[in-house]
Amino acid sequence: MSEPRIALLGNPNTGKTTLFNRLCGARAKTANYPGVTVDARRGTCTAGDQSWTVIDLPGIYRLSLDLPETHFCRDYLSGAIEQEPDAALVVIDATALTRNLALVAEVLATQLPTVVALNMTDLAERAGLDINIETLERELGCPVVPIVARTGHGLDLLKQALRAPKATNATENADPVEWSRRVANASITRAQIDTPGKISDDRLDRLFTHPILGSLCFVGIMGGLFWAIFQLASYPMDWIESAFGFISSGVVSILPEGAVRDLIVDGVIGGIAGTVVFLPQICLLFFLLTLLEDTGYLARATFVVDRLLRRFGLPGQAFVPLLSSHACALPGIMCTRLIPDRKQRLVTILVAPFMSCSARLPVYVLLTSLLFADRPLLASLTFVACYMGGALMALVVALALRCTMFRGPALPMILELPSYKRPSLRNALLTTWDRGSVFLRNAGTVIVTICVVLWWLSTYPQLDQVSPGVTAMRAEAETLAPGAKEELLATAAAVESKERLAHSFAGRIGHGIEPLFRPLGYDWQIDICVVTSFAAREVFVSTLAVILQGDEEDEASLITRIRESTREDGKTPLFDTATCVSLLVFYVLALQCLPTLAVTRRETGGWRWALFQLAFMSVIAYVCAWIAYASVNAWG
Amino acid sequence: MKLPAMPNLGGASTPTPPHSSDRLLSDLAVGSVAMYSSCQGESAASGVEESYLAALGLYPGSELRVCKVGEPWIVEVDHTRVALSAPLARRMRVGV
Numbered sequence: 001m002s003e004p005r006i007a008l009l010g011n012p013n014t015g016k017t018t019l020f021n022r023l024c025g026a027r028a029k030t031a032n033y034p035g036v037t038v039d040a041r042r043g044t045c046t047a048g049d050q051s052w053t054v055i056d057l058p059g060i061y062r063l064s065l066d067l068p069e070t071h072f073c074r075d076y077l078s079g080a081i082e083q084e085p086d087a088a089l090v091v092i093d094a095t096a097l098t099r100n101l102a103l104v105a106e107v108l109a110t111q112l113p114t115v116v117a118l119n120m121t122d123l124a125e126r127a128g129l130d131i132n133i134e135t136l137e138r139e140l141g142c143p144v145v146p147i148v149a150r151t152g153h154g155l156d157l158l159k160q161a162l163r164a165p166k167a168t169n170a171t172e173n174a175d176p177v178e179w180s181r182r183v184a185n186a187s188i189t190r191a192q193i194d195t196p197g198k199i200s201d202d203r204l205d206r207l208f209t210h211p212i213l214g215s216l217c218f219v220g221i222m223g224g225l226f227w228a229i230f231q232l233a234s235y236p237m238d239w240i241e242s243a244f245g246f247i248s249s250g251v252v253s254i255l256p257e258g259a260v261r262d263l264i265v266d267g268v269i270g271g272i273a274g275t276v277v278f279l280p281q282i283c284l285l286f287f288l289l290t291l292l293e294d295t296g297y298l299a300r301a302t303f304v305v306d307r308l309l310r311r312f313g314l315p316g317q318a319f320v321p322l323l324s325s326h327a328c329a330l331p332g333i334m335c336t337r338l339i340p341d342r343k344q345r346l347v348t349i350l351v352a353p354f355m356s357c358s359a360r361l362p363v364y365v366l367l368t369s370l371l372f373a374d375r376p377l378l379a380s381l382t383f384v385a386c387y388m389g390g391a392l393m394a395l396v397v398a399l400a401l402r403c404t405m406f407r408g409p410a411l412p413m414i415l416e417l418p419s420y421k422r423p424s425l426r427n428a429l430l431t432t433w434d435r436g437s438v439f440l441r442n443a444g445t446v447i448v449t450i451c452v453v454l455w456w457l458s459t460y461p462q463l464d465q466v467s468p469g470v471t472a473m474r475a476e477a478e479t480l481a482p483g484a485k486e487e488l489l490a491t492a493a494a495v496e497s498k499e500r501l502a503h504s505f506a507g508r509i510g511h512g513i514e515p516l517f518r519p520l521g522y523d524w525q526i527d528i529c530v531v532t533s534f535a536a537r538e539v540f541v542s543t544l545a546v547i548l549q550g551d552e553e554d555e556a557s558l559i560t561r562i563r564e565s566t567r568e569d570g571k572t573p574l575f576d577t578a579t580c581v582s583l584l585v586f587y588v589l590a591l592q593c594l595p596t597l598a599v600t601r602r603e604t605g606g607w608r609w610a611l612f613q614l615a616f617m618s619v620i621a622y623v624c625a626w627i628a629y630a631s632v633n634a635w636g
Numbered sequence: 637m638k639l640p641a642m643p644n645l646g647g648a649s650t651p652t653p654p655h656s657s658d659r660l661l662s663d664l665a666v667g668s669v670a671m672y673s674s675c676q677g678e679s680a681a682s683g684v685e686e687s688y689l690a691a692l693g694l695y696p697g698s699e700l701r702v703c704k705v706g707e708p709w710i711v712e713v714d715h716t717r718v719a720l721s722a723p724l725a726r727r728m729r730v731g732v
Contacts, residue, residue, distance in 0.1 A: 096714050096715045209710070
């Protein structure tokens, strides 16, 4: 017999996820339900010989609100998504009883056997609230267990109560608001209004939402967050790269040369490494954001950013998705679920990939190194300009979309500000584990598949025999002295490699689209990089390394080879200044990321908006890159 | 299983007509205590606004305390702090 299933419900900021983590620990995983865009975590809770499957539904204020999360909860409770749950566990905030009881009223009306967990009883006590549990239990007609989810206090009693949940008709179809007011008034025996906690909350709120001081705090906190993401994550990223390099070398030494070895080393291991390397940044981002969210600061920051974003038709809630997109657009787009207004959410999804993600970094590093080899200050400024350019374009396009396709009034900002409190390290670690797993599952599988396909495209069909020119070079090399011989043999190998690539499907595609990209200054070799990097932008550098033959890990030698590489005439540099600038502009603005398209499709419920996103970003990137190329050439 | 009907937004269904003692929330000073009355607005979004406010505990008759004025306005209702954009605060009527 399967375990009883318990639907975990509650208002946002009631400690629902903290309770879920306490009940199920690291055994939980995010469940994706087909056809819906809302995630729910699922875990197992045990107490002695009894175990339950707990489904952590999204935080909602009321079942009657018209929001995607609310629709999901209603459908889940009615059995429209999977079999109806056996019971409901509703978490309510003891410090905001009336508001939370309105949701309890709606859940009780479904006739599901229910248990209520009265959380944050410690904060209620400190706030001067005295709640009579017996009265509350009698009014609700179901078990009510006082708990403190953050410390684990009361969890044993809660598990006991879960053995006997009760279905009642306590509300008797009364208006949920009127009913919750009456029940709260009957249950609260002492309420003190002014407490020292409230006064300090008032002061902190005035500071964090102040136009100037609040903005300074915001810049400082977010600056620290960025620094941590890019600086601290660089160490584990280096370790991951080294580990995969070691694995590749091991496979190369074991397997004989041939297609199978190439597939495993370049396709599978290369694909996995390309994804996993960004995991530290993603994990660090979610870890720090969860800590910040737990403190209560993030809700205040939303209002600081709202002042800027609303001028461009975006809400303050778009800030977290746009910030997350700097690490990777995938979690950024998934974070847009925080935005209640549908139009604003869609616009945020559409512009999020303009933010410079980590995958663009290798391309920026390469191109700025080519442009300003001996001028590090100019290279750094160009780097910053790339970030600013992407963010600015996101805001301009958001404004354009809100003035055209997504016109109309937006919901004004209405936001609950959670109390300031010490963040839970355990909660942050469990959330990081969960989000990291989701990233690896969603993105990893797609990227690895695409890398394998691209490897196949750039390997097949294979060249049956090398050109007479290469054969002649090799014959000539045999007649030369040792030093000159090796040099000529290396040149012959490079030419052969280029011929093989030109003969492959990828090479043919590169030649095929050459006329399209010629106005931007790209020849067929760069076109191959543009095509292959559509899977993931960072593939641009590795493809270039393949085309120009050599060890891609050796960045210095790669840059030298790129700088010395020529077009087919053998004289014109492949990467002149105009081409480098054009490529940089193109990569700042182009979508060039298939997994992002897949996530946009999933979050918007179809390919329509995903294809629209691809189209407008590609057009903007192409036009801006063309303008950049023409301007640099005209300027000389 | 009975589920609440979508249009039932509890507390937001019957807007209270402005009362002679009603004032705008934006007219109150920090520390003022008042009863929320209604939210003015004729746009299609105003119903959604009312339902959001109700979900956060701001329904006709709720007692609120003004914690901060300006952008955003912060009020406390039923021990919950709710931040409201200034344009919205200028449309919310309260009884003093």
